[in-house]
Amino acid sequence: MKQKIIITGGTGYIGSHTAVEFIMKGFNVVLVDDLSNSEVSVLDRIQEITGTKPLFEQIDLTDNNRTKSFFNAHKDASGVINFAALKAVGESVKKPIKYYHNNINILLNVLENMENQGISNLIFSSSATVYGLPDVLPITEENQTKRPTSPYGNTKKVAEEIIEDLTKVSESLNAISLRYFNPIGAHDSLKIGEAPNGIPNNLMPFITQTAAGIRRELKIFGNDYDTPDGTAVRDYLHVVDLAKAHVLAFERLISNQSKSNFEVYNLGTGTGYSVLDVINSFEKTTGISLNYSYDKRRDGDVPQLYSNPNKAQTNLNWKALLTLDDMTLSSWKWEQNLRNGY
Template sequence: MGETEYVFVTGGAGYIGSHTVLELLNKGYQPVVMDNFSNSCKGCDSASQRGIPESLVRVEQLTGKEIIFFKADILDKSALRKVFSKYNFLCVIHFAGLKAVGESSTIPMSYYRVNVGGTINLVEVMKEFGVHNLVFSSSATVYGEPQYLPLDECHAVGSCTNPYGKTKYFIEEILKDLHHAEPNWNVFLLRYFNPVGSHASGRIGEDPLDAPNNLMPYVSQVAIGRRPLLSVFGDDYPTTDGTGVRDYIHVVDLAVGHVACLKKLHDNPGLKIYNLGTGQGYSVLEMVKAFEAASGQKVPYKVVGRRSGDVASVYAATTLAYEELGWKAERGLAEMCTDLWRWQSSNPKGFASTVD
């Protein structure tokens, strides 16, 4: 790689974002990160003198490379223009947005304003500055209740069970319309399944601001003693042990998938949709047992009623990403759990922990 290739990363201080920034640095790209700390503000009080949040300070320490950072909001178009006026971006990787499924049902207008409105702002500024390459952080929630398994990219979308999933679906539709009208755009819609784990160093990981919305951060917080027990929502599903089955993917594999998209830009691929998952489903209780084995800690749980909108089983078909991107998940369940425990045990209070 000769001339510096700048990549704009919105929401790059968050869980998936920070791991992707690390992979970008390792591959020779120069990430320019913008974040407003809405999902990643723990540790902001320990930000460096340059104003960089703790998650990215640690990425710099791990890579020995510097991150360009702006604290700003994607709803602030003037802030976006300011960043774009400084750098000639190869591509934008767009993570920024509100992401709590339950919360989205209580404050849906905030989710539409931030997720959909923010993306429109971003795309309009990209057009102004002649940047036409975009990698979008979508979600398997766009599929709704599976009509068949494994879920492939041809499965029907739009039957979303919550406003968060609807924002991802609406953004996908907006970006499809954009590409149809302006075929010079290269757009990747990456449908994530369930990211877990952390960087193998244990220095960066998932740090939920409040009670975790996802299974494995909750499991790890029970194991470390931050929470008394895990609630398992339903044990009467038609699965091996009655608990819900999901496709869990190591966050580092997910981050590597974004870098694979950047490599694909040389082919001018147009609009592409890829599942990023492992193709393997695990039940809630299988995940608990795997984490207990990796951590040596007991994770007490109680079975409670099903949650509205939950389905029995969801897992991905991953052939397309392998055939077209040369990408597949390399890290298995044991590694996911071991790395998650390394992060949680080294940082019992997340980025707010004092770590020597």
């Protein structure tokens, strides 16, 4: 019997790449998503890559009655990967209630129904934003979490605290929180990638849409940070490397290798790249010159965030292998596929 894994937010950017990795490892994958920032056609693309079309249910997981029915139908699952959340930093600053209502209620409903059905293993999709404005770089898991600079980031911090509190009293729940830095890139099949609805919130789709002529110019938010070139510095990692980490983390849970009921891991390359570094890589790998200008700093952004990923390397046997050039080139090839009607 294949082990069943539930992936919430499973048709999204990271969720779909993670679904591919789990299917390729022989898991029976069940995806649930409300399709607010993804398309159902992703299921066919996953099938084209893996030969298997995952089971899918369209559900708003803030609705506990529907969530309860879903978990009742999949009580034989070995665990849950929880991606389902709103994730735009800027929007969260303007609409905090929307973010707290959505992200926290989804987590509470998932945890309650996992507990009711006896599903023990949880991988939580967290974020480097839980470190707030860091005192020391690179960031290790020993860095104290702080009040993040955005409501989005705070939903991740509060979510981790909820999970940790539950693992202290639950007889069965084991959880790993994966703190992502900045995933970009696309699957090498070019069948799945980042395809946000509306105006992008992240740098890479803004770059590719500008190169494709959809956006007139790329706005760089802030060129007066205390960084080498004045633009914000982030730790970018390829989404496929990120997806593979979820399989390794889940295998750690189901093989009872965790040293505590709640573990946290940074996922990054350990290298900080500025916005201009990413633009330069894109222009080098594609031969396209980008039209960009500087704008004021964006609310909720911090000057620098980059990781020390050694703990994940040691305990999960995971390391980010793909380069920034791999990330920018695959992002552009994926964008071209989209523009060609894929």
